[in-house]
Structure formats: structure tokens, C-alpha cells
Amino acid sequence: MDAGLRERLLGIVGPQGLVDDAAAERYLTDERNRYHGRAAAVVLPGSTRELAAVMALCHAADVGMVPQGGNTGYCGGATPNASGEEVLIVLSRLNRVRAVDPLSGTITVEAGVVLADAQRAAAEHGLLLPLSMGSEGSCQIGGNLSTNAGGLAVLRYGTARELVLGLEVVLPDGRIWDGLTALRKDNTGYDLKQLFLGAEGTLGIISAAVLKLFPMPAARETAWLAVRDLEAACALLRLARQVVGDVVTSFEYVTRPSLELALAAMSRLRDPLDAAYEHYVLLECSASGATGALGEAVSGLFESALEAGLAEDGVIAATGVHRAALWALRENVPAGEKAAGGSVKHDVSVAIARLPELAARAAAAVAAVAPAARLSVYGHIGDGNLHFNVLAPAGADPEAFRAAHGEAVSAAVHGAAAALAGSFSAEHGVGQLKRDLLAATESSLALEIMRGIKHVLDPKGVMNPGKVL
Ligand code: MLT
Ligand code: ZN
Numbered sequence: 001m002d003a004g005l006r007e008r009l010l011g012i013v014g015p016q017g018l019v020d021d022a023a024a025e026r027y028l029t030d031e032r033n034r035y036h037g038r039a040a041a042v043v044l045p046g047s048t049r050e051l052a053a054v055m056a057l058c059h060a061a062d063v064g065m066v067p068q069g070g071n072t073g074y075c076g077g078a079t080p081n082a083s084g085e086e087v088l089i090v091l092s093r094l095n096r097v098r099a100v101d102p103l104s105g106t107i108t109v110e111a112g113v114v115l116a117d118a119q120r121a122a123a124e125h126g127l128l129l130p131l132s133m134g135s136e137g138s139c140q141i142g143g144n145l146s147t148n149a150g151g152l153a154v155l156r157y158g159t160a161r162e163l164v165l166g167l168e169v170v171l172p173d174g175r176i177w178d179g180l181t182a183l184r185k186d187n188t189g190y191d192l193k194q195l196f197l198g199a200e201g202t203l204g205i206i207s208a209a210v211l212k213l214f215p216m217p218a219a220r221e222t223a224w225l226a227v228r229d230l231e232a233a234c235a236l237l238r239l240a241r242q243v244v245g246d247v248v249t250s251f252e253y254v255t256r257p258s259l260e261l262a263l264a265a266m267s268r269l270r271d272p273l274d275a276a277y278e279h280y281v282l283l284e285c286s287a288s289g290a291t292g293a294l295g296e297a298v299s300g301l302f303e304s305a306l307e308a309g310l311a312e313d314g315v316i317a318a319t320g321v322h323r324a325a326l327w328a329l330r331e332n333v334p335a336g337e338k339a340a341g342g343s344v345k346h347d348v349s350v351a352i353a354r355l356p357e358l359a360a361r362a363a364a365a366v367a368a369v370a371p372a373a374r375l376s377v378y379g380h381i382g383d384g385n386l387h388f389n390v391l392a393p394a395g396a397d398p399e400a401f402r403a404a405h406g407e408a409v410s411a412a413v414h415g416a417a418a419a420l421a422g423s424f425s426a427e428h429g430v431g432q433l434k435r436d437l438l439a440a441t442e443s444s445l446a447l448e449i450m451r452g453i454k455h456v457l458d459p460k461g462v463m464n465p466g467k468v469l
Helices: 003-013 021-028 048-060 115-123 141-146 230-243 256-265 294-307 320-331 333-339 352-369 398-419 435-441 444-457
Strands: 041-043 065-068 087-090 097-101 106-110 164-170 176-179 205-212 219-227 248-255 279-287 311-316 374-380 385-391
Touching: 003 041, 003 048, 021 041, 021 087, 048 065, 048 087, 048 164, 048 205, 065 141, 097 115, 106 115, 106 141, 115 141, 141 205, 219 230, 219 294, 219 320, 230 248, 230 279, 230 294, 230 352, 248 256, 248 320, 256 279, 256 320, 256 333, 256 374, 279 294, 279 320, 294 311, 320 333, 333 374, 333 385, 352 374, 352 385, 352 398, 385 398, 398 435
Parallel strands: 041 087, 065 087
Antiparallel strands: 097 106, 106 205, 164 176, 164 205, 219 279, 219 311, 248 279, 248 374, 374 385
């Protein structure tokens, strides 16, 4: 990098927008502590204009740019490489909620707005921003959209992509594409925003978005149910949608080992049931408007599930505090794994009907390569998405286990998903972690199209180099 570039960056963003070396470290390591990058500069632009000027400068100088939001991703998509030549562009100062329009049901937010802050801004108007996930206190909208994040309410409201009406994007050369429309219907040509959603910053940087809002639920019913097995859990999902209808908002799955990891890590958590079971479902239904019958419908579902032998036990949250305690069981599974030394994580998806077969195949395939490994299987079965995570055998060193068996274990799990026409990345993205996997498994035609799009938007290859493609 030429020595003057840092000076010129400083001229654009001012001292508050350029991180000094001592403070840069937190931006250069990823959430899972797998990737440790270096950067020529860590820049925090304070507006879309500053962002555009930074990008135009880097583009002209052929300097690679790595965008970063809340740095909560799992695939190293926001960590620069080790060369020290890339510029890391952190979006956290683009943190204004530009507008809430209650009649149109939209919120316009900048990329660096923390997801929980965007939810709060919507709630102040009695509206729901349904994107929701464990990291919502620190992840940012720009990262959510760039990775097409999933989370805990996809079943009802879709992934991040489905919540977007419009985008403002800065292209690699610094031009600003103003696609910040709030139109719910717009069939004028290609839907360009879709290119940037899930592109992990390889085509440009999302600087702002218009998102859809929904009526705030007035009633919520949350149940923690012990189910016979994963097959019963899937049958229960079908029954729930038949009995309670489209207000089933979340349908999460937790196996006993995952629950135990969460319980062991968080002393405030309690197993809500008297006996131990191998499989659990966390079900939430929510309704706005006419809500009277929701409680009855969920109790009726619970009874039917017991009668049909799908559920073996369970509890329905009686208060908001009780509901939060049930959700904490599910949401603390990743923290439980981390506290146990970490896992070989997976994020596979198949058609919902194939989930039991996926779990069985993956378990057999892992046992064949790492017979003593422990499993922690949980996830969003309402979305056909399992986190089929693999931990070191009890007493073994987690890091040594991952180094020795991580690759074979992942190949086993991904092979099981592929055999069932599934995906190796349901909601966590590709980043640098799964880039080679994408190249190895995607069809040559799909890769050709992706590379063609990349070439049109980023012919110099300066946008988040080495990620996704
Ligand atoms: C979750 O479902 O909890 C998240 O995707 C995080 C994780 O898998 O660790
Ligand atoms: Zn997940």
C-alpha cells in the first residue's frame, strides 16, 4: 500500500474514523477466533458519502476492501487476510435509523444499526421487525443482510432477504446505487437488490436498507416439549400448523446433549421438566389482532401431541419471564458449546421431511470417522435447518480433536446433507471457511454465472477478496 493512502483515508473520515493500531485487534479476529487478519487500515466511515469516498480511493489504488458489521459471523467473511494490505471497512458508525413509516410498515436503517436497536425503533411505533437471533444485541443490519441471516422466526417471516424492500449500496468503485425504495410491488427489470443480499460484501457494500415491519403480536404462546424423536418433532410441526395455523412463529429443536451444554455453562438455567428426555421442541406461536383463542389452541395442540405419542412431556410458559427462561435454554446452546471448548460446527439444511434421515445419516457418517466424538444437534427444524455440531470425546483436548478430525467430520456431515439434496450453508454463509466447499460442490454453470456477476460489478476483484468465490 502506498504510504499516502492512510493519510488520504484520514482526510476522508477524520481521526474519529480511523482506528489506531492498538485498537485494531478486536476487528481483526473473527467471532470464533479462527481467523486472525491484518489490515493496512481499519476505517469507520461516518456516512454513505464517506464510505463511497473511501471505496473510490481504495478502488483507484487497487486495494482490497473487507466490510465488517458486528463481527459476529461464523465463516470468517469479515476478517481480512494476513497480508496487511487490505483495508477493513467497519460500518458501525453508519448507525442511524433514518425513518419509520408506520402506515407503509417500513423502517429505513443504515448498515451499522445494531439489530436489537432496529427492533426497538420499530417497537416504539407498535411494530415488529421480526428478524431475531442470539447475536441481536451486537450483530448489525448490514451484516444480517449481507449474509442473508436466518435466526429464530424464519418459519413465519422468512430469512433476512425476505424482509428487504430496498437497498442503498456503494459499488466497489465508489458509485452509490440508490435502490432505497419502499415499494412492495415493483417489476421493473431485474431485482438488483437480490444480488447484494447474501453476497457477503463481495459485490459492494450495503449502506442502508428499507425493511418490512409487521403488526406487533399481542399474544404469544411458548411451549417447551419433550418429543419422542426427530421424526415425532417433524410430525408435531405438521400438526401445529394444522391446528394452530400460520401463527406458528418458531419451531426449534434441541437434543439432550445440547441442552446439557447450555445448562452446564449457565448456572441460572434450569431444566424445566422433571425427567430427562433425548429430544425437545421449542414452539412459539404469536398473533396480533384477534388473539383470544391462541392459548386454547396451543394447549389443545399439546394435548393432541401427548395423545398421539408425539410428545412425552412439556410445559407452556405461564409468564413473560417463564417464556424468556425457555428461550434461554435454546439460545444458550452455542454458548454452552463454546464453554465446553468449542465444536466443529455445521449449518446444514434439507427439505423438512428429510430431517430425520439427515440426522441418522450424519450421525452414522461421523461415527465412522470419529467414533468417540460427542454430538450437539439442534436447530431450526421449522426451516429444515440443523446445526449438527461435533465435539471432542469427553476428556479429549477440543483443539487437538478439531485439528485431527475436523475436516473428516465436516466432510461426513456435508456428505450426508448433499446425499439428500441439502445445503452445507443454510444461514451462516460461506465466507472464507466454506469457499472451497462452494467451488467443489456447486455446478459449473452456477459458478460461471456467479463469477460473471462478480466480474460485472467488481472487475478488479477488490471487494472482499477470497470470500465466497
Ligand atoms: C443458532 O441457531 O443458535 C445460531 O445459528 C448460532 C449457532 O449455530 O451457533
Ligand atoms: Zn442457527
